Amino acid sequence: MCLLDGVGGRGATHCRIIQSLQLNPIAWYQTAKLAVTPIVVAIEYGLDGVVPSAMRAACLVLVCLFVVKMRGEPAAGGAPQSAAGLICVAIWVPLAAAYKVQFGRLRRKLGKCSTLALMHALFPYALVVQTALSPFVDPPGLFDYEWTTSAVFSVAASGLGAFLVNYSGFLVVSHLGQ
Amino acid sequence: MSHVLLGQAKSATTLLVAALLFGTSYTARELVCASSAMASIVAYAYLK
Numbered sequence: 001m002c003l004l005d006g007v008g009g010r011g012a013t014h015c016r017i018i019q020s021l022q023l024n025p026i027a028w029y030q031t032a033k034l035a036v037t038p039i040v041v042a043i044e045y046g047l048d049g050v051v052p053s054a055m056r057a058a059c060l061v062l063v064c065l066f067v068v069k070m071r072g073e074p075a076a077g078g079a080p081q082s083a084a085g086l087i088c089v090a091i092w093v094p095l096a097a098a099y100k101v102q103f104g105r106l107r108r109k110l111g112k113c114s115t116l117a118l119m120h121a122l123f124p125y126a127l128v129v130q131t132a133l134s135p136f137v138d139p140p141g142l143f144d145y146e147w148t149t150s151a152v153f154s155v156a157a158s159g160l161g162a163f164l165v166n167y168s169g170f171l172v173v174s175h176l177g178q
Numbered sequence: 179m180s181h182v183l184l185g186q187a188k189s190a191t192t193l194l195v196a197a198l199l200f201g202t203s204y205t206a207r208e209l210v211c212a213s214s215a216m217a218s219i220v221a222y223a224y225l226k
Contacts, residue, residue, distance in 0.1 A: 030189060037182050044179075052179070059222035060179075066215035067186050070193065070208050100181050173180045 024085040031071060032089045034064050039097035047101065099126070107174070115170045183219050190215045 024032075037060055044050040052060065106122055113121075145151060190212040196202040197209060204212075 033185060037179075040179055040182055053226060055225040056222055059218045059225060060183075062218040063183065063186055063215050063222070066211045066218060067189065070190065070211035070215060100179070103181050104179065169181070169184055172184055 024089065028085070028089070031068070032093060033096075034067060035093045036096045036100065037064060039094060040100050043097055043101045044104070048105070103173075113174075115167065115174050118174055119166065119170055180223070183222060187216060187219050190219075 041052065041057075041060070103122060107118060110118060110121060193204065193208065193212045194216070197204050
């Protein structure tokens with residue numbers, strides 16, 4: 001399932017490494033996403049010397065604060081269920097940040113291009129990484145599923161849905177500034 | 179960074195749409211914070 005989600009384009013960092021509810025509650029995943037923002041800023045500064053303007057930095061701080069408060073009690077109670085869950089989050093956050101940074105760098109490199117061209121440039125690499133990770137983070141694995149007609153249809157529909165979600169996201173991002 | 183903020187915007191929008199269209203019950207604080215988060219994201223997109 002993870003493999004097909006990669007075909008949809010969520011990329012290695014979006015592999016369900018921490019979204020598995022066996023390891024982490026969904027609220028913890030949502031809260032952990034907030035840690036990606038400051039790491040992206042740090043990486044972009046370290047690699048490219050990019051520093052957001054004071055106004056934009058203030059906006060980023062406000063977004064993080066409001067999202068934390070928006071979560072309310074579920075966020076406070078959404079701690080990882082186990083050490084394995086915490087380790088997965090610790091692995092996922094920097095990976096996600098690196099993916100976002102690379103996404104931005106690729107976009108700047110390509111310049112003005114279509115949404116599909118941007119996806120075509122990014123996803124082959126993400127797909128390779130995600131395919132390699134899938135057997136480790138999404139047991140029981142591709143060949144252990146019972147591939148009935150209904151299951152194949154569900155997986156295909158899920159893959160199509162994931163692709164469309166990513167397409168819509170890239171459509172928005174390609175029209176926004178960095 | 180736009181990609182990161184897009185993810186947060188989706189979360190806030192989900193909460194607001196659930197409240198507006200489906201009548202899901204949220205506290206005033208959650209709704210205000212979701213709206214403010216969206217406003218902050220829009221401001222980030224416009225500011226340089």
